[in-house]
Amino acid sequence: MAKAQAKEKGYTLFLGCMVPLRHPYIEASARKTFENLGIDIADSEEFTCCPEPWSVKGSDLEAWLSIAMRNLAVGEKAGRDMMVLCNGCYATLKEAEHIASSDGDVVTAANKRLATKKMKYSGGVGPTHVAQVFAGMTEEIGKSVTMPLGGLKVAVHHGCHILRPAEVMGFDDPFEPSVLEGLLETLGAEVVRYKGYTDCCGKAVRDELVGLELAGDKLSAMEAAGADCVAVVCPACFEQFDLGQVEIKRKLKKAHTLPVFHLCELVALAQGEDAAKLGMERHRTPVKPVTDRLK
Amino acid sequence: MSAVEGAGQIEHCYQCSACVAECPAARKVDAFNPREIVLASLLGVAEHLTAKDSVIWQCATCYKCYERCPQGTRPVEVITALKNIATAEGNAPEETTALRDTVLSSGFLLALSDAVVKRRSELGLPPVPGSRSDLGEMMGR
Numbered sequence: 001m002a003k004a005q006a007k008e009k010g011y012t013l014f015l016g017c018m019v020p021l022r023h024p025y026i027e028a029s030a031r032k033t034f035e036n037l038g039i040d041i042a043d044s045e046e047f048t049c050c051p052e053p054w055s056v057k058g059s060d061l062e063a064w065l066s067i068a069m070r071n072l073a074v075g076e077k078a079g080r081d082m083m084v085l086c087n088g089c090y091a092t093l094k095e096a097e098h099i100a101s102s103d104g105d106v107v108t109a110a111n112k113r114l115a116t117k118k119m120k121y122s123g124g125v126g127p128t129h130v131a132q133v134f135a136g137m138t139e140e141i142g143k144s145v146t147m148p149l150g151g152l153k154v155a156v157h158h159g160c161h162i163l164r165p166a167e168v169m170g171f172d173d174p175f176e177p178s179v180l181e182g183l184l185e186t187l188g189a190e191v192v193r194y195k196g197y198t199d200c201c202g203k204a205v206r207d208e209l210v211g212l213e214l215a216g217d218k219l220s221a222m223e224a225a226g227a228d229c230v231a232v233v234c235p236a237c238f239e240q241f242d243l244g245q246v247e248i249k250r251k252l253k254k255a256h257t258l259p260v261f262h263l264c265e266l267v268a269l270a271q272g273e274d275a276a277k278l279g280m281e282r283h284r285t286p287v288k289p290v291t292d293r294l295k
Numbered sequence: 296m297s298a299v300e301g302a303g304q305i306e307h308c309y310q311c312s313a314c315v316a317e318c319p320a321a322r323k324v325d326a327f328n329p330r331e332i333v334l335a336s337l338l339g340v341a342e343h344l345t346a347k348d349s350v351i352w353q354c355a356t357c358y359k360c361y362e363r364c365p366q367g368t369r370p371v372e373v374i375t376a377l378k379n380i381a382t383a384e385g386n387a388p389e390e391t392t393a394l395r396d397t398v399l400s401s402g403f404l405l406a407l408s409d410a411v412v413k414r415r416s417e418l419g420l421p422p423v424p425g426s427r428s429d430l431g432e433m434m435g436r
Binding site: 015017018020021022024025027028031043045048049051052053054055056057058059060061062063066067070113114116117160161163164165166174175199200202204205206207210211213214278279282 | 319320323324352353354355356357358359361362375378379382387388390391392394395398399402403404405406407411414415417418419420421423424427429430433434435
């Protein structure tokens with residue numbers, strides 16, 4: 001068998017849908033932090049939706065795996081590991097990478113689908129999450145901090161799919177994670193643990209009110225622990241808490257005012273980047289209470 | 296059921312309810328119980344779970360049941376298998392199949408609107424491709 005082509009350094013950025021098409025400020029911060037940290041990023045126009053792991057996997061496993069393996073094949077051809085900014089993309093691509101190495105019927109079916117496009121995924125590159133990349137370079141991140149998030153009390157919401165299933169995702173302990181909290185401390189923030197900190201944001205639940213109640217329970221627990229803001233690593237969780245606070249007020253008549261940030265945004269702020277230039281005023285829950293404090 | 300990857304150890308379930316204890320959907324929706332869903336699937340009496348408006352669609356897919364199960368039953372993947380069956384029978388929620396069809400026809404979940412194009416340009420972000428139409432073809436649609 002031919003030896004796999006040597007993997008290039010750096011990453012191909014896998015944007016997915018929600019970051020570039022709905023929350024581009026997350027992408028703006030991400031690219032700025034990569035620049036500041038000297039992380040070499042390439043783009044590809046060949047990627048599609050990962051695809052979304054709840055509705056697509058839930059309705060059509062073969063289509064889900066085929067499209068995911070097609071994206072992995074595109075990444076493999078580009079020659080670098082694929083970096084994602086979203087737990088949904090991570091869940092799909094990481095699980096597909098895992099399943100692709102088995103010989104189940106659905107893998108055979110997916111391989112046939114790829115063959116019609118003269119494509120193949122052999123496992124030469126794989127997906128990684130930006131949180132994982134950052135966790136592996138805390139020293140460089142610490143050195144890049146010019147405006148520490150001094151005393152800012154941050155509640156970390158991991159989101160489910162970077163943690164579980166742990167044997168596939170390989171990021172941290174599925175019930176008592178601490179890697180992300182350590183990263184936030186590197187930025188100068190004070191991390192607050194709160195009741196149910198590994199619980200789900202509720203985004204994937206069909207009944208919207210049930211999902212909002214789950215998000216509201218978490219926001220209440222974060223507030224009770226004295227948090228000034230929420231840190232997430234996923235645009236779906238971001239939306240559930242950021243836009244979610246508007247919806248919770250309207251539909252559940254409960255008021256929360258906790259600014260929500262993607263990890264990349266907090267790294268950018270700690271690197272002295274300007275919140276307005278990176279589009280953070282577009283968040284639905286105003287970020288000003290936090291950004292004013294950092295001036 | 297074994298046709299769905301990862302949902303093959305259902306017969307190992309001994310009904311201990313470890314999956315129920317931390318299930319967010321079970322906490323909020325009385326009719327949602329992963330232990331009962333696994334039992335009904337095991338006994339082959341799951342027609343109500345693959346019918347229209349089934350409770351299975353309330354699963355948050357948080358994977359806590361997957362981690363807590365001492366028997367490797369993976370209730371969340373049993374539910375994924377049931378969802379695939381419900382879809383094949385035409386009983387999935389419209390919004391779910393619509394999302395899948397959007398991905399198959401355009402390559403993405405969301406459309407590239409003029410507003411997003413403008414915002415991306417204001418933020419100095421590179422252009423992104425609007426849509427890809429070859430996924431449906433790849434899947435034989």
